[in-house]
Structures are given as C-alpha cells and as structure tokens.
Amino acid sequence: MAALMSDYDSMDDxxxxxxxxxxxxxxxxxxxxxxxxxxxxxxxxxxxxxMEVSATQLMREDRISAKMGKLExxxxxxxxxEEERNRRRRMRERERR
Numbered sequence: 001m002a003a004l005m006s007d008y009d010s011m012d013d014x015x016x017x018x019x020x021x022x023x024x025x026x027x028x029x030x031x032x033x034x035x036x037x038x039x040x041x042x043x044x045x046x047x048x049x050x051m052e053v054s055a056t057q058l059m060r061e062d063r064i065s066a067k068m069g070k071l072e073x074x075x076x077x078x079x080x081x082e083e084e085r086n087r088r089r090r091m092r093e094r095e096r097r
Contacts, residue, residue, distance in 0.1 A: 053061070
C-alpha cells in the first residue's frame with residue numbers, strides 16, 4: 001500500500017492546468033454561444049410556477065403514467081409471445097427437413 005501511495009505522490013506534477021499558466025481562460029463568458037449564433041431571449045430563470053403542481057394534478061399524471069406503462073407492458077408481452085411462436089415455428093420447420 002505504501003508503494004502505491006508513493007506512486008501517486010510522484011505524479012502530483014503530472015496534471016497540468018493550462019488556464020493557470022496562460023493567466024486565465026481563453027474564452028470569455030458567452031463567446032461559444034456567439035460563435036454558433038445562439039441567442040437567448042426572454043429567458044426567465046425565476047419562473048418556477050411551471051414546476052409546481054397540485055396534488056390533484058400529480059395524482060392525475062400518475063394515473064396516466066400507470067396506464068401508459070400497463071399498455072407498454074402488454075405490448076411488450078405480445079411482442080415476446082409472437083417472437084416465441086415464430087421461434088417454435090422455425091424449429092418445427094427445421095425438424096421436418
């Protein structure tokens with residue numbers, strides 16, 4: 001264990017932080033957005049109302065999600081059953097040959 005620690009200690013100078021050597025970051029804030037023409041207009045970071053729901057809304061969304069999950073499960077079960085039928089059919093056809 002001591003040998004491993006000494007290996008880590010000797011690699012302290014291995015990581016180089018270019019920003020420290022260059023005197024800071026080469027890019028100013030927002031410069032990447034400007035390079036790609038991305039503009040942010042009418043952004044309201046304090047608009048938390050969209051993230052709040054009542055208990056009734058939450059329960060409704062949970063019921064909808066449960067129904068969707070059940071339908072997806074049923075669809076997946078049908079797909080797996082169909083695959084199994086096809087696999088068995090192919091095996092019977094091979095046995096006939």
